[in-house]
Amino acid sequence: MANEKQLALVIDLNVCVGCHACVTSCKEWNTSGWAGPLPDQDAYGADPNGVFFNRVQTFECGTFPNTETVHFPKSCLHCEDPPCVPVCPTGASYKRESDGIVLVDYDKCIGCKYCSWNCPYGAREFDEVTGVMKKCTLCVDRITDETLPPDRRKPACVLACPPGARLFGDIKDPESEVSKAIRDNGGYQLMPEAGTNPANHYLPRRKTPSVVHEDQLQRADNPLSREAEPPKFGGPTIDDASQW
Amino acid sequence: MRPAFSVLFLTTLIGAGQGLLIALVCGQLFLVVGTGDASLSGGFYAMGSLLALVLLALGLLASFFHLANPTRAWRAATQWRTSWLSREVIALPAVMGMAVLYGGLHALGWDGALMHFANGKSLDLTMAVGFVTVLACLALFLCTGMIYACVKFIREWHSVWTVINYTLMGLASGFVLAAAYAASLGAVVTGLYAGTALVLIVLALAGRAVSLWRNARLKPLATLKGAIGAPHQNIRQVTQGFNGKSFNTKEFFHGKSPETVRMLTTFFLACGFAAPFVLVALGMGSAAVLWLAVMVQYVGLLAERWVFFAQGNHVQNLYYQRKA
Numbered sequence: 390m391a392n393e394k395q396l397a398l399v400i401d402l403n404v405c406v407g408c409h410a411c412v413t414s415c416k417e418w419n420t421s422g423w424a425g426p427l428p429d430q431d432a433y434g435a436d437p438n439g440v441f442f443n444r445v446q447t448f449e450c451g452t453f454p455n456t457e458t459v460h461f462p463k464s465c466l467h468c469e470d471p472p473c474v475p476v477c478p479t480g481a482s483y484k485r486e487s488d489g490i491v492l493v494d495y496d497k498c499i500g501c502k503y504c505s506w507n508c509p510y511g512a513r514e515f516d517e518v519t520g521v522m523k524k525c526t527l528c529v530d531r532i533t534d535e536t537l538p539p540d541r542r543k544p545a546c547v548l549a550c551p552p553g554a555r556l557f558g559d560i561k562d563p564e565s566e567v568s569k570a571i572r573d574n575g576g577y578q579l580m581p582e583a584g585t586n587p588a589n590h591y592l593p594r595r596k597t598p599s600v601v602h603e604d605q606l607q608r609a610d611n612p613l614s615r616e617a618e619p620p621k622f623g624g625p626t627i628d629d630a631s632q633w
Numbered sequence: 634m635r636p637a638f639s640v641l642f643l644t645t646l647i648g649a650g651q652g653l654l655i656a657l658v659c660g661q662l663f664l665v666v667g668t669g670d671a672s673l674s675g676g677f678y679a680m681g682s683l684l685a686l687v688l689l690a691l692g693l694l695a696s697f698f699h700l701a702n703p704t705r706a707w708r709a710a711t712q713w714r715t716s717w718l719s720r721e722v723i724a725l726p727a728v729m730g731m732a733v734l735y736g737g738l739h740a741l742g743w744d745g746a747l748m749h750f751a752n753g754k755s756l757d758l759t760m761a762v763g764f765v766t767v768l769a770c771l772a773l774f775l776c777t778g779m780i781y782a783c784v785k786f787i788r789e790w791h792s793v794w795t796v797i798n799y800t801l802m803g804l805a806s807g808f809v810l811a812a813a814y815a816a817s818l819g820a821v822v823t824g825l826y827a828g829t830a831l832v833l834i835v836l837a838l839a840g841r842a843v844s845l846w847r848n849a850r851l852k853p854l855a856t857l858k859g860a861i862g863a864p865h866q867n868i869r870q871v872t873q874g875f876n877g878k879s880f881n882t883k884e885f886f887h888g889k890s891p892e893t894v895r896m897l898t899t900f901f902l903a904c905g906f907a908a909p910f911v912l913v914a915l916g917m918g919s920a921a922v923l924w925l926a927v928m929v930q931y932v933g934l935l936a937e938r939w940v941f942f943a944q945g946n947h948v949q950n951l952y953y954q955r956k957a
């Protein structure tokens with residue numbers, strides 16, 4: 390499946406702070422939108438269970454004390470070779486030719502869950518209340534809504550992300566923001582050994598070193614006397630002179 | 634993976650049904666090509682086919698309990714070009730149809746010769762239909778096995794042994810059932826069925842042992858390093874992002890201890906293979922003992938299917954290691 394156009398998210402792990410704003414905005418938009426509902430069961434009880442299209446996980450990498458914390462948002466990657474699609478017995482799961490978005494037709498899905506077995510990322514979540522399989526739609530109902538101003542035609546998670554870790558666009562267009570970000574910042578795909586060719590890419594953590602030289606600690610250009618108490622003059626100063 | 638009882642019943646019941654149908658056709662072929670004059674009434678095959686049909690229908694019924702929207706199940710036949718699940722959805726009713734045809738022709742006694750051979754034998758209509766029935770049963774075994782074998786993200790299943798074992802275990806249970814059925818009616822093929830059942834039980838045990846051995850030595854398909862793409866050797870999950878449950882934490886984990894899986898493995902090896910072998914071998918000809926073998930083996934094979942699911946470790950589980 391080689392699409393001319395392939396919409397995707399590019400998620401910058403160097404920017405993500407793990408605040409879950411994308412998780413909640415996704416749920417808020419989609420549970421009441423075209424792809425909804427995203428039901429919760431026993432939401433306030435002891436054993437809550439619910440459907441989300443997007444999850445933020447946290448990992449610790451390295452060995453103490455040289456560790457780093459990676460916040461890792463995870464949703465459907467809209468794979469270019471989606472293994473979840475051909476296995477669906479009903480044709481409910483499909484990949485749109487026009488823009489490469491992988492969707493589920495809720496009117497056809499019989500809830501056999503076979504597609505979820507064939508996604509290596511655990512991106513599909515079954516809705517036990519309506520009995521159909523659900524997953525990220527890239528907010529297909531927002532991004533195609535021409536009544537919205539063009540700069541708002543983006544997935545809810547992208548608009549919500551406070552530090553701007555999430556980019557959205559067409560990865561087949563070499564001049565798009567996402568293509569440039571992938572090119573310039575070493576964007577990569579998850580689990581290449583799975584052979585799924587995910588459309589979503591991640592930008593790696595980057596080291597931001599700051600070299601501090603000795604002379605920067607000692608303010609050589611700034612004599613100590615300037616930082617000390619100003620000298621007391623007996624008579625009027627120039628300030629006094631200027632304030633009458 | 635979480636073993637779903639609907640699927641455990643589906644696969645074991647239709648396996649036995651297909652095995653029984655194949656046994657019936659083998660019995661007929663054996664008597665036709667044999668030198669003796671022995672033969673069986675059409676009623677024997679018709680009743681046997683009915684029994685197989687009941688098993689297949691019960692399996693089909695069980696499969697509906699697996700679907701959240703069973704009223705749309707007909708749609709599942711549409712994607713046979715790409716989906717093994719869809720192919721099974723077509724093959725199962727096809728086998729049921731062949732069982733009706735094969736049993737029905739025998740019951741009605743519509744058994745004209747289609748072809749005569751030089752040695753005085755002939756190819757009868759029921760025999761020809763029987764051959765097609767066997768092909769349909771084998772196709773269904775292939776579809777059922779491939780549903781699991783083609784899931785490449787569950788390494789334990791992604792193997793030709795999955796298909797081989799589904800077939801062998803189905804055949805073994807079908808032939809034990811056929812032996813019990815034939816013994817109850819005092820049919821001449823009892824010995825043939827019981828003898829073949831013994832061979833099949835040993836073959837099925839060997840195949841299952843190979844897959845157990847293989848599963849114990851599997852290398853994981855992926856590691857956390859590739860899963861999140863961080864260039865570190867040492868990665869730990871701090872949180873999966875939520876404290877409650879989700880589909881991912883329910884569908885892909887069996888939730889039982891490794892001891893339970895080990896215990897059930899021993900149980901199915903004893904109950905699904907060793908015990909029926911002993912019962913069939915010692916009880917040659919005794920219908921009561923053979924029926925006991927059928928029941929013991931069925932319980933054993935249910936446990937086998939449970940372990941088959943429980944041992945399937947999906948790649949996505951990498952992402953769901955800690956709640957925190």
Ligand code: SF4
Pocket residue numbers: 464465466467468471472473474491507508509510511512513524585587
């Ligand atoms: S991430 Fe999973 S659900 Fe999404 S397209 Fe890829 S395989 Fe399918």
Ligand code: SF4
Pocket residue numbers: 476477478479480481482493497498499500501502503504505521522
């Ligand atoms: S759960 Fe629905 S979308 Fe998934 S394979 Fe089954 S019918 Fe297709």
